[in-house]
Amino acid sequence: MKPLSVIYWSRVCLGITAAVISGFLGLFFNLNLMNGVGIVLIFYILTNYILKRWFAGKWGEASEDLKKVFTTGIGTYFIMWIVTWILVYTITHPSG
Numbered sequence: 001m002k003p004l005s006v007i008y009w010s011r012v013c014l015g016i017t018a019a020v021i022s023g024f025l026g027l028f029f030n031l032n033l034m035n036g037v038g039i040v041l042i043f044y045i046l047t048n049y050i051l052k053r054w055f056a057g058k059w060g061e062a063s064e065d066l067k068k069v070f071t072t073g074i075g076t077y078f079i080m081w082i083v084t085w086i087l088v089y090t091i092t093h094p095s096g
Contacts, residue, residue: 003055004068004072007051007055007069007072007073008072008073008076009073010047010051010073011072011073011074011076011077011080012073012076012077012080014043014044014047014077015040015076015077015078015079015080015081015084016080016081016084017043018039018040018043018044018077018081019040019080019081019082019083019084019085019087019088020084020088021039021043022035022036022039022040022081022085023036023084023085023088023089023092024088024092025039026089026092027092027093036085040078040081040085044074044077048069048070051069052066052069052070055069
């Protein structure tokens, strides 16, 4: 598997993980959407540094490749987060 493919699919899984975390934190601490966005942004930045270190260490340091680490899968990350967060929020906050 190519390195950028690994990063892309890592972002998909991390988006789902961030949604579950922000959804359940919202259940216990009564957080709203803006708090969830803050959590997901912090989670993205932290995992970006981890992926950059892993990417640079495993495949060598190339500056243009390290810039690609930040942008690869960013849209998918946020789309997976919002879809999964909506599902988690709907399940944990039933109206009725």
